[in-house]
Amino acid sequence: MDRISELPDDLIAIIISCLTRKEATTTSLISKRWRDLWKLYSGCFDFDGSHVPKPKLIFSKSLFIGQMTYAGTYVPHEETVKFANWVNRVLRSYKGAPMKRLRVFLKPNRVPGHYIDEWIQLATSKSVQCLELKYPWLESPGQPYIFPSISHFGFLSLKTLYLKRVLISVERLEYVITHSRNLEELNITKTSIMQSLKLYSLSLKHLTLYKWAESESESETNVHVFALNLLSFAFYPREYHRKNLFLMDSPKITCIKTMCPWCHFPNNLSQLHEFVFEMPSYFYSCDQSRSVTLPELPNLKKFTMKQCAIADYCFSRFVAFLKAAPLLENLTIEVSEDIELTEAKWNNVEYDHHRYNKLKTVTLIGHGATKDVEIIRYFLSCAPLLDKITIDPCHLFFLGSSEENSYRESSELYFADRKRIIGLTSGVFHNVTVV
Numbered sequence: 001m002d003r004i005s006e007l008p009d010d011l012i013a014i015i016i017s018c019l020t021r022k023e024a025t026t027t028s029l030i031s032k033r034w035r036d037l038w039k040l041y042s043g044c045f046d047f048d049g050s051h052v053p054k055p056k057l058i059f060s061k062s063l064f065i066g067q068m069t070y071a072g073t074y075v076p077h078e079e080t081v082k083f084a085n086w087v088n089r090v091l092r093s094y095k096g097a098p099m100k101r102l103r104v105f106l107k108p109n110r111v112p113g114h115y116i117d118e119w120i121q122l123a124t125s126k127s128v129q130c131l132e133l134k135y136p137w138l139e140s141p142g143q144p145y146i147f148p149s150i151s152h153f154g155f156l157s158l159k160t161l162y163l164k165r166v167l168i169s170v171e172r173l174e175y176v177i178t179h180s181r182n183l184e185e186l187n188i189t190k191t192s193i194m195q196s197l198k199l200y201s202l203s204l205k206h207l208t209l210y211k212w213a214e215s216e217s218e219s220e221t222n223v224h225v226f227a228l229n230l231l232s233f234a235f236y237p238r239e240y241h242r243k244n245l246f247l248m249d250s251p252k253i254t255c256i257k258t259m260c261p262w263c264h265f266p267n268n269l270s271q272l273h274e275f276v277f278e279m280p281s282y283f284y285s286c287d288q289s290r291s292v293t294l295p296e297l298p299n300l301k302k303f304t305m306k307q308c309a310i311a312d313y314c315f316s317r318f319v320a321f322l323k324a325a326p327l328l329e330n331l332t333i334e335v336s337e338d339i340e341l342t343e344a345k346w347n348n349v350e351y352d353h354h355r356y357n358k359l360k361t362v363t364l365i366g367h368g369a370t371k372d373v374e375i376i377r378y379f380l381s382c383a384p385l386l387d388k389i390t391i392d393p394c395h396l397f398f399l400g401s402s403e404e405n406s407y408r409e410s411s412e413l414y415f416a417d418r419k420r421i422i423g424l425t426s427g428v429f430h431n432v433t434v435v
Helices: 009-016 021-029 078-093 113-125 170-179 281-285 312-323 374-382 404-410 412-425
Strands: 044-048 056-064 067-075 101-105 130-134 160-164 185-189 197-201 206-210 221-227 232-236 243-247 255-258 274-278 302-308 330-335 361-365 388-392 432-434
Touching: 044 078, 078 113, 101 113, 113 130, 170 197, 206 221, 302 312, 374 388, 412 432
Parallel strands: 044 101, 101 130, 130 160, 160 185, 185 206, 197 221, 206 232, 221 243, 232 255, 255 274, 274 302, 302 330, 330 361, 361 388, 388 432
Antiparallel strands: 056 067
């Protein structure tokens, strides 16, 4: 027998847990000694069900008032049942220490919800620390999967919860957070929560609520976040669904990303180093008396404003953001050209020559960034330490997408914008770089 096999089960379990789940399972083929040791694996269980075929539509006929009628029923494919039963067997056989992670990836309309319920129940019964559920299927076409009701004892070990396109009620979400005393990271993406939400947590460090209002509603709702140990927060509701965000006392927060024009921030944001604000399209026509207001940001070093049109009213709002950050060093502006502003001419804009004494780099991105060079003159006149201005004429639609490289290599609009801005800045501004 080899020397490793002579080790006690506890040490072998640690070794096996350093492997992937598939590698850990194959150790059962080494010898009789190893046949059941993989069940002590405490690593990450990743189940990719993207290969599972669509359910079959079975028609049945019946006689109703003298007429033959047909009804269709969706039945899971044989491969779906085989995959689901295999996942069940793997999770049931696990006998290790608290499960580190259960990650399930499924394409829509593949696996019936009761299978997913059982997987979550099994994982929480084994003290799962990280639960990730992405694109689950849905009980019937068009009906989202509903996160199940689970005893609070199942969440005592949970540290990370990531739900994508999973329907979870406000009451159930608040229940999970309240009883997850070790929860540090919560990510709710593309789900449907329309009611007002209150999140209380002393353990939460990273919170993401991204495009989480699927259905359109005219009513306003409030989101209250109470998290004393929060370090980062991203809040991106659907554009057409107007929410009021109340971020309560979070003295440790270092990064905020939001697309909500009605934000109420705590007075104490002294640790904030990065702030990203994306302007929704309705921002330019909303009630400006209710727009976002910022306290002093004494340690903010990096500020990004997305979907911005630097002119007219927007410019004064933009300057108000910058005034709150006296130590700002890096500024990025993604300039949108799709928003039409009344009298958006630089000669109609009243400059507020506030001094940005620490500003070192400015980056302008987007097709709209090539339309005027006045913004360059503005920062050069107000930022004595500014040593680099970068202009990237890439259209915001393609920026960061899989088609970005193709756009930069073949788009006539990109070439024209790049040529234009080079012509405007060459020989005039010596510290301007065009991407």
